[in-house]
Amino acid sequence: MIDLQNGETPKDMKEFYTKALSRKAEALEAMEKWSDAATVWRTAVEAGVGGLVAVRGRDRCEKAANPIAAAPKPKPASAPKATPVVRKAPAGTMVNPAVSQASSAEAVKRLRAANLEAEKADDEKFALADVVHARIEGWKGGKSDNLRALLGSLDTVLWPEAGWKKVGMAELVLPNKVKIVYMKAIAKVHPDKVSYQKSVDYGCGC
Numbered sequence: 195m196i197d198l199q200n201g202e203t204p205k206d207m208k209e210f211y212t213k214a215l216s217r218k219a220e221a222l223e224a225m226e227k228w229s230d231a232a233t234v235w236r237t238a239v240e241a242g243v244g245g246l247v248a249v250r251g252r253d254r255c256e257k258a259a260n261p262i263a264a265a266p267k268p269k270p271a272s273a274p275k276a277t278p279v280v281r282k283a284p285a286g287t288m289v290n291p292a293v294s295q296a297s298s299a300e301a302v303k304r305l306r307a308a309n310l311e312a313e314k315a316d317d318e319k320f321a322l323a324d325v326v327h328a329r330i331e332g333w334k335g336g337k338s339d340n341l342r343a344l345l346g347s348l349d350t351v352l353w354p355e356a357g358w359k360k361v362g363m364a365e366l367v368l369p370n371k372v373k374i375v376y377m378k379a380i381a382k383v384h385p386d387k388v389s390y391q392k393s394v395d396y397g398c399g400c
Contacts, residue, residue, distance in 0.1 A: 209338075212243040219251055228259035246327045342366040345375050356382050 215238040222231035232255035238248035333351045337343040342363060349360040358379075366372050 211241070212238070215241075216244060216247070219255075223251075223255060226258075228255045231255040232259055246323060341376065342372060345372070345379060348379055352382065358382055
């Protein structure tokens with residue numbers, strides 16, 4: 195924590211570090227120093243700060259710094275256009291060309307379907323990440339330094355299975371009560387706790 199010496203609430207060093215890296219990277223991008231900007235964004239990602247913004251900044255600058263390597267690769271679905279390899283049948287066995295072509299066409303069809311499913315899953319994953327990020331930013335907006343306000347609105351961002359009950363501001367007047375509610379919130383969102391709860395929900399018993 196950093197004491198600002200002006201009567202304001204001490205701020206987390208991580209917040210200043212995140213802003214410093216983001217501003218430096220954005221300034222380098224503005225000067226089109228893509229490699230330097232990518233390095234700064236990469237530092238933010240490796241430090242676990244900046245979230246999705248840092249990840250996108252890193253990817254964007256790496257592509258701009260090396261456009262040849264970032265050029266889109268041909269989709270695997272186009273590969274079957276090459277001449278299919280026809281295996282030789284054992285001596286004395288008659289090979290039906292129509293059956294061989296039908297098998298190749300079916301294999302191409304399955305490959306294309308698999309590629310489409312993979313692309314769809316990636317699109318859904320990134321779309322979900324954007325939704326979650328926007329929801330978290332909306333929850334923090336305007337009250338990132340107000341712990342009572344964050345705890346009082348935590349029910350708007352937690353998933354229903356977490357079992358979190360809304361806490362009224364009247365319950366967060368006393369510092370000791372704020373600390374208790376804060377520790378309960380940490381227990382709900384800690385990765386170890388979440389993994390254990392999922393195991394119990396699915397009957398794993400581990």
